[in-house]
Amino acid sequence: MAVRNRRFRSRRRMLGALLAVPFLSITRSAKATERLDFDHLYKSFGVLGLEFSDKVKALSGQTVAIRGFMAPPLKAEANFFVLTEIPMSLCPFCSSDADWPDNIMVVYLARKQTFVQFNAPIEVEGVLDYGPWTDPDTGFVSQLRLRQAVFDQV
């Protein structure tokens, strides 16, 4: 959506320099964090399945940062939320005919954080994990996860 992208591009430029400051406060290690992008999660999309990108495979188990939008959580006390490329206009947890996009990232938080999304992107940092996994509490199946994650508003 170019409407959205235009806005972000200009904001991104402006925020680029500022980002480092709030970011330091949530970084666990001094080591430089690898960045991921929603465009680079999958090598291929196909009817018969998606293939993870080489970058995702290479960074598995490492701390990465990715920017996206927080989808409304399943319940307030849930210990995970879904990170999406664009703000969710439908709530698959609440609406029976809504469904998740293919390229979602499930974020398991290191500690409880308050829901912040308000038309605004967030930056999440956590340990990358890929492959199918079923959440034992909710039965929610995910393909891509960030564990021990923290996030901040961009």
Added chain:
Amino acid sequence: MRKLVLALISATILAGAAQAATVYPLDRATILAGSPFDFKVEFKSVIKPEDVKITVNGQDYKAVLGKDVQFVAEEKNKDKVLGSAVLIRGLTIPKAGDYKVEVSAGSESKSVTWNVFATGATPKAKNIIFLLGDGMSVAHRTAARIMSKGMTEGKANGRLNMDDLDHMAFIGTSATDAVATDSANTMSAYMTGHKTAVNAIGVYADRTPDSLDDPKVETFAEAIRRQTKKSVGIVTGAEVEDATPAAVVSHTRKRADKAEIVEMLYAVKPDVLLGGGSAYFLPQSTAGSKRKDDKDYIKLFKEAGYRLATDKNELNAASGDGKLLGLFHTGNMDVTLDRDFLKKGTVDKFPNQPGLVAMMKAALGEVSKNPEGFFLMVEGASIDKMSHPLDWDRAVFETIEFDQAIGVAREFAKTHPDTLIVATADHTHGVSIIGTVDDDKPGTEMREKVGTYAEAGFPNYEDKDGDGFPDRIDVSRRLFLGATNGPDHYETFRPKLDGPFVPAVQNEKKEYVANEAYKDVPGAVFVQGNLPRSADSGVHAVDDVVLQSTGPGSEGFKGYLEESDVYKVLADTFALGADKP
């Protein structure tokens, strides 16, 4: 005096108040003679089995229905006891007529009357093509005609394919639990002859939390399998396990049971199944899967003799022995405006998706090989899917595409006159055309460029390449469609060239608020929503839909019909309720 009388009356009412049990099928149900259905009585209290009395037309039920009820002492929702119930699965009544069912136990009683209907002994048509424009309302048709054909001095410059279908009826779409309705219960009424509750398919909605135990009624595909050797085809731009295609074969209280619906599709095995939604066919170990088990339905369908197509080229090459599975997207397929014009949405990920017309032609090619005939359901799914987010340009393009599919059906019927064509919608949307938006009107405020009455003039879409679609959607004077309802959003007065409109997003209080991505579009105005803040998009309207039809059997469509009455015409066309020798 009056007070005293009133007090006496209410006391009498209270003393004599018998609680009403609930009987499924509901009162005034219409049931195809010989079709299996489940009979259930829900009592509001816990009762003893020996207290249950059931008569049918005054006789003991066993004599008429031929089966014993199964007694359920306590139905529960978690720990809460809901009451007792009795149940018969797979009941059939072969003889047409009215059946008065009277049930009592303790202080509870209920009386319902079912109408069991037979059909003619001889089929009226060999084939039925049932085209459903999901959410298609009168505004969509009018806009499709004006955008596609143009208008001069108040007269349309051409006609849509649906404009010449010669039999028509107004159809009431309400659900059993509400005046409002959704694509599950509406298509279920068309495909079973029974109305049901919002979100339910092929079942009456009972009170237990399990979505797969509700009293079932027979679907049209099941009736065709039971009574004929005809082929069954399903074509949609949505996920094939979405409510409308699902309702041709499935039984669930919850349309969201998509993984289970794929299993039900596999059980009935429509000969042709084309659309999106492969994510629910893939085992959970495959990235992109939305199943929670290891079943691989792609493999299972292939093993059952289906040829698989995953894009346009494979679809065109897939002419085979009549069994075809085409899945062209993991989710809902992209819409015409994105697929063929703007290359937005998810077209970069799935660049070679066929359109509805190509899918329909391929499906017709397969099912028409059967000398016994066929039933083909074709859904223009995204008329609805684009109307929800108030993206009227995309919804109208979908309507034009849907009309072209009707054109394919009419072309087929020219050489196969033993074909009934039905073109209808499942429900409407709250939308109307009120005039035009003209960029060349003076000023910068887009609101001032809205033309109404004489100021509207005529839009300046052009179709120079003759494909039936305007060559460009963003012309300078375009139709202005308005919604009767919606969440807070920004009206931009312009086509959304960057991808489908996303009017609202959820905030931290779980309220839908206007999507600020559109706030800075020049001339955009904030539109205060009129729905609860939990509503993410525009909603279905309760208005009637217009059904149009042609061919043998179509004379059954006239005046006002309930959606469930449409099933009678379909069943009669194939003589599905005829006594078998």
